[in-house]
Structure formats: structure tokens, C-alpha cells
Amino acid sequence: MTAQLANVAAVHADEPSMPGIVPATLARIKVELLGFIRNPQSLVFTVSLPLLLMLIFGSVFSGPVEGTDVDFRQVFISGIIAAGAMSTAFSGLTISVVIEREHGIIRRMASSPMPKSAYFIGKVLMVLITTVLEVALLLLVAVLLFQLDLPATAALWGTFIWVLLLGTAACTMAGFAYCALIPNAKSAAAVTTPPFMILQFISGVFYPFHMLPGWMQTIASVFPLAPMTRGFRHVFLPDTFKAVEAGGVWNLQGIVVTLVAWIILGTFLTAITFKWRGPRVR
Amino acid sequence: MSENPIEVKQLVKTYGDFNAVDGLDMVVHRGEVFALLGPNGAGKTTAVEIMVGTRTRTSGEVSILGEDPGKDRRAWRARVGVVPQNTADFAELTVREVVSHFTAFYPNPFDPDELIEMVGLTAKSRSRASSMSGGQRRRLDVAVGMAGRPDVLFLDEPTTGLDPEARRQAWDLVRFFKERNVTTVLTTHYLDEAEALADRAGIIARGRMRQVGTLSELTTLAGHTTQVICDPIDKDEPRLPKELAVPFNDHTGRVSLATDQPTRVVQELASWAKERGHDEVPGLIVKRPTLEDTYLALVSLEKTE
Numbered sequence: 001m002t003a004q005l006a007n008v009a010a011v012h013a014d015e016p017s018m019p020g021i022v023p024a025t026l027a028r029i030k031v032e033l034l035g036f037i038r039n040p041q042s043l044v045f046t047v048s049l050p051l052l053l054m055l056i057f058g059s060v061f062s063g064p065v066e067g068t069d070v071d072f073r074q075v076f077i078s079g080i081i082a083a084g085a086m087s088t089a090f091s092g093l094t095i096s097v098v099i100e101r102e103h104g105i106i107r108r109m110a111s112s113p114m115p116k117s118a119y120f121i122g123k124v125l126m127v128l129i130t131t132v133l134e135v136a137l138l139l140l141v142a143v144l145l146f147q148l149d150l151p152a153t154a155a156l157w158g159t160f161i162w163v164l165l166l167g168t169a170a171c172t173m174a175g176f177a178y179c180a181l182i183p184n185a186k187s188a189a190a191v192t193t194p195p196f197m198i199l200q201f202i203s204g205v206f207y208p209f210h211m212l213p214g215w216m217q218t219i220a221s222v223f224p225l226a227p228m229t230r231g232f233r234h235v236f237l238p239d240t241f242k243a244v245e246a247g248g249v250w251n252l253q254g255i256v257v258t259l260v261a262w263i264i265l266g267t268f269l270t271a272i273t274f275k276w277r278g279p280r281v282r
Numbered sequence: 283m284s285e286n287p288i289e290v291k292q293l294v295k296t297y298g299d300f301n302a303v304d305g306l307d308m309v310v311h312r313g314e315v316f317a318l319l320g321p322n323g324a325g326k327t328t329a330v331e332i333m334v335g336t337r338t339r340t341s342g343e344v345s346i347l348g349e350d351p352g353k354d355r356r357a358w359r360a361r362v363g364v365v366p367q368n369t370a371d372f373a374e375l376t377v378r379e380v381v382s383h384f385t386a387f388y389p390n391p392f393d394p395d396e397l398i399e400m401v402g403l404t405a406k407s408r409s410r411a412s413s414m415s416g417g418q419r420r421r422l423d424v425a426v427g428m429a430g431r432p433d434v435l436f437l438d439e440p441t442t443g444l445d446p447e448a449r450r451q452a453w454d455l456v457r458f459f460k461e462r463n464v465t466t467v468l469t470t471h472y473l474d475e476a477e478a479l480a481d482r483a484g485i486i487a488r489g490r491m492r493q494v495g496t497l498s499e500l501t502t503l504a505g506h507t508t509q510v511i512c513d514p515i516d517k518d519e520p521r522l523p524k525e526l527a528v529p530f531n532d533h534t535g536r537v538s539l540a541t542d543q544p545t546r547v548v549q550e551l552a553s554w555a556k557e558r559g560h561d562e563v564p565g566l567i568v569k570r571p572t573l574e575d576t577y578l579a580l581v582s583l584e585k586t587e
Binding site: 017026028031035038107109111112114277 | 334335336337356357359360362364366368369370371372373374375379380382383384386387388389410426427429430
């Protein structure tokens with residue numbers, strides 16, 4: 001990449017040097033954050049929805065999960081934290097990209113010399129910041145209202161962080177690719193919400209994963225949300241809970257494999273489907 | 283490298299079996315303001331979008347600043363300013379935030395405050411785009427398009443939706459760039475805009491350049507210098523030899539003739555009127571055509587072709 005740029009610079013020696021990726025990325029991050037803070041729709045949709053679900057279902061569910069001595073409320077809370085991360089990383093991201101596509105922002109960036117990567121880096125950082133805020137908020141409410149036990153060891157905190165980072169990255173890259181399926185901004189929420197809702201139901205958020213039909217578990221395990229909820233169950237639930245997980249183990253390697261595969265697949269699909277111009281880019 | 287900053291040869295853009303652009307030729311010289319005129323659907327926007335690299339072409343050659351826009355090189359982008367036809371919606375960002383966001387991408391941009399002043403939005407600098415009028419948003423759009431001090435500027439209907447005062451300000455902006463030798467392509471529906479700003483203009487119809495010239499060359503009617511207008515008498519219209527005067531439909535219901543021999547035409551009309559008992563030719567006007575007359579004559583000839 002650097003060699004390529006140097007080559008171009010040599011051919012066009014009279015051209016002033018282009019600003020690097022850093023100022024462009026900083027400019028992107030600034031407007032990303034301003035847009036997020038000032039857009040009530042994105043706040044309501046991506047941040048408050050998981051919080052509301054936690055408040056409602058956290059108050060509804062009670063009693064131990066069949067075959068364990070763990071309160072289902074704790075299982076649900078581990079799941080809804082994963083769903084919260086997916087909400088900002090997948091739903092929040094796709095909706096913001098589609099709105100920018102429709103409102104002429106992507107077209108104008110494409111007409112400027114902005115390095116294309118600045119847009120993606122800005123989005124990823126924005127997703128990271130909002131996801132961390134979202135998860136911190138959910139954790140805070142879970143600890144204060146629903147007596148969630150925070151991880152006791154540094155190792156468990158470590159697992160929490162890498163599951164969160166890999167899961168967020170997987171949902172983000174899947175989200176970029178998913179934009180190709182959304183025809184316009186009006187339908188963005190309608191096209192993004194169903195797969196997210198379905199995944200929540202079959203990935204062990206609203207219903208204990210091991211009690212779902214086997215085929216449903218198999219389908220869910222292909223997508224990023226199920227491994228994320230399993231990772232968070234490992235982090236927040238007593239180790240004895242693994243007795244009801246598939247094969248009686250937490251299978252952390254399996255989580256890494258699935259999420260990394262999604263990062264690679266999502267990046268590949270984004271590279272071939274993301275459009276800087278064309279009929280949908282107004 | 284080609285001499286001229288903008289050179290388009292035999293440009294074609296096909297959608298299905300429809301040629302939106304159908305063999306367009308266009309050359310714009312350095313420092314020139316070139317107005318691209320034509321009815322809706324004539325292919326103006328498609329042609330401009332190909333020239334700025336937001337659309338691919340089916341065939342033909344396009345060279346902007348000596349480069350194929352399809353290459354999409356960053357250093358090339360830095361020299362080409364684009365104001366697309368649809369106004370952007372920057373939602374909850376302020377004017378200042380939008381402008382400094384875009385200037386950050388260029389090697390030699392305008393100072394954001396200077397740029398905001400240039401488009402007349404200083405008073406709105408801290409206002410969010412969502413709270414601004416359509417005209418103000420359009421001016422913000424113009425600021426975004428020229429943020430990098432372009433060498434070539436494409437303005438696709440930049441003044442649509444502006445009030446008369448804001449339109450004049452936009453015109454001053456085009457003149458500002460012209461003084462700095464910026465090559466500008468301007469598509470517009472407003473012929474007075476083309477007359478006020480353009481050195482040369484081209485009229486596009488059905489995807490092809492029908493007439494190109496300086497503004498004085500274009501203010502002819504299908505090649506004729508003078509327009510003679512009169513009213514029909516009892517629904518009867520004068521019939522003059524084609525080599526003397528060419529009739530065309532200017533959509534007024536009156537008789538409109540293009541000619542290089544206005545004196546002879548008027549004599550013919552006088553005898554035509556006299557035969558019908560009129561000493562005066564009713565509603566007689568002899569005038570130099572405006573660009574609008576040229577445009578309407580050309581477009582009406584296109585339709586009857």
C-alpha cells in the first residue's frame with residue numbers, strides 16, 4: 001500500500017501531498033459521535049431497547065433453570081448483554097450506513113479524496129465506543145437491580161473482554177455486508193430487526209439454549225449471537241452450568257472459531273458488496 | 283495528457299435498450315464556465331455523473347484533468363469539486379461541523395470559516411442542517427463540493443430551490459472561481475443563469491449535444507440572427523418561403539419566424555396583412571432572440587424531427 005502510494009506520488013510529483021489516514025479518520029469519528037449523540041432514533045433503537053428488555057424480562061423471569069441450580073434471570077441477563085452488543089454493532093451500524101447512503105453523505109465522501117478505509121475505521125471505532133457504553137449500562141443495571149455477580153477472576157474478565165471484542169467485530173462486519181440487502185432508509189429497521197429478533201429467540205437470550213430443539217441450536221450456532229451468549233454464560237454463571245451446555249463443556253475454542261469466521265466472511269462480503277456509487281447511493 | 287481539462291468523446295450510457303447518453307461530445311477549455319442545458323431526461327445529470335466518476339459509462343472516452351474518472355485516484359479527487367443534483371441531508375450536524383469534516387480530506391482546503399462566509403452561511407454556522415431551509419442546505423452542499431479548492435468544478439443544478447438573493451450569491455461564487463481560473467461545468471434549467479455566467483453553453487437533447495457555442499453564437503434561432511413575431515389574422519398564418527424565414531413553435535400561439543432578412547420578412551408580412559384589410563401587421567415584433575428562444579426553438583425542432 002505504501003509502495004503503491006509512493007509510486008503514485010512519483011508519477012504526479014507536482015501534486016500537493018494528501019493528508020494521511022489519521023486526520024480523515026479523526027474527522028469521521030467526530031461526526032460519527034456527534035451524529036450518534038444527537039440522533040434520538042439511534043439512541044432509542046440501539047441503546048434503550050436492550051435495556052428495556054432487560055428491565056421487563058429481568059422482572060418477569062425467576063426460578064432456577066431446569067436441571068441446574070442457576071436462576072434463569074442470570075442466564076437471561078448474560079444473553080441480553082450479548083444481544084445489547086449485537087444491537088449496537090449490527091442494527092445500529094446497518095441503519096446508520098443506510099441512512100448515510102440515502103442522505104447523500106456516502107456519495108459526497110466518495111467524491112472527496114477521503115481514504116475509503118477512514119469511513120470503515122470510523123464506523124468500527126464508533127461501534128466499539130457505543131457497544132462499550134451499552135454493555136457498561138446493561139452491566140450496571142444488572143448488578144444494581146438484578147444482583148448479577150460480576151466475574152470473580154481476572155481470567156473471566158479477560159474472557160469477557162475478548163468475547164465482547166470478537167463478537168462486536170463479527171456483528172460489525174456482518175452488518176456492513178447486510179447493508180446490501182436493505183433497499184432504502186425507510187425499510188432499514190424493518191429489514192434489520194427480524195433476523196436480530198429471531199437470533200435472540202434461538203440463541204438462548206429469552207429461552208435457555210439447551211432447552212431449544214436440537215436443529216434450532218444447530219442453526220443458531222452458525223451465527224455470531226449464540227457463541228457470544230455462551231461466552232457470557234461462562235463469564236457470569238457458576239462453572240457448574242456447563243453441565244447443560246452442548247457436550248457438557250464451555251467450548252471457548254468453538255466461540256473463537258465461529259466469531260473469527262464471521263469477521264473474515266463479513267469482511268469478504270463487505271469488500272464485494274459495499275457500494276460507493278450506484279442507484280441506492282443517492 | 284490532453285490540452286483541455288474536460289474532454290468527452292462519443293460518450294454512451296445505455297440502460298437496457300435505452301441510450302440515456304447517446305454519443306455525447308463535449309470539450310471545456312481551461313478556466314471556462316460551461317453551461318450544460320437541456321430538458322429533463324436529456325441526459326445532463328447522467329453525463330455529469332460519468333464525468334465525476336459516480337457512474338460508469340457504456341462506451342466512449344472521458345478525460346477530466348487528463349485522467350479517466352473511473353480510476354478514482356485520491357489526488358485526482360482532490361482537484362475535482364462536485365455538487366450533485368440531490369441536496370445532502372446532514373441531519374443533526376452543524377454547518378461548521380460539516381464543512382470542517384470535508385476540508386479535513388483535502389491537501390489544500392479552504393479555511394472552514396472562510397468557506398462558510400463564501401456561501402453566505404456565517405450566521406448559520408452553528409445551526410444544525412435539520413433546522414435549515416432547503417436553500418440553506420443547498421448552499422452548505424455547494425461549500426462541501428468546493429471544500430478542496432478544485433481545479434475543475436461540476437455543479438449539477440446548484441441554484442434549484444434557492445431564493446433570488448441566494449441565487450445571486452451562488453452566481454458570485456461561480457464568478458469567484460472563474461477569476462481564479464477554475465474550469466466549471468454548470469447544468470441548469472435557468473437560461474438567465476447560463477446567460478449571466480457561462481462563456482459557452484451546450485444544449486443537450488436525447489443524450490446528444492445538439493448545439494454548442496459561445497453565448498452570442500447560441501443566441502441565434504437555428505442559425506438565424508433575428509426573430510420576427512406577429513399574430514395570425516382570423517386564424518390565418520402567413521406562408522413565407524423556407525429560404526426566407528423558418529417558422530417554429532414558441533408555445534405562445536403566435537407566429538414566430540427565424541430569419542436573417544428581417545426587413546424582407548416584414549415587407550412580406552405587411553403585404554400579407556394588407557391583403558386581409560390590415561394596414562398594420564398585428565402584434566409585430568422584430569427582435570434579437572434570447573438564449574431561451576434558441577433553446578425552445580431547438581427543443582421544438584428536436585420534437586418534430
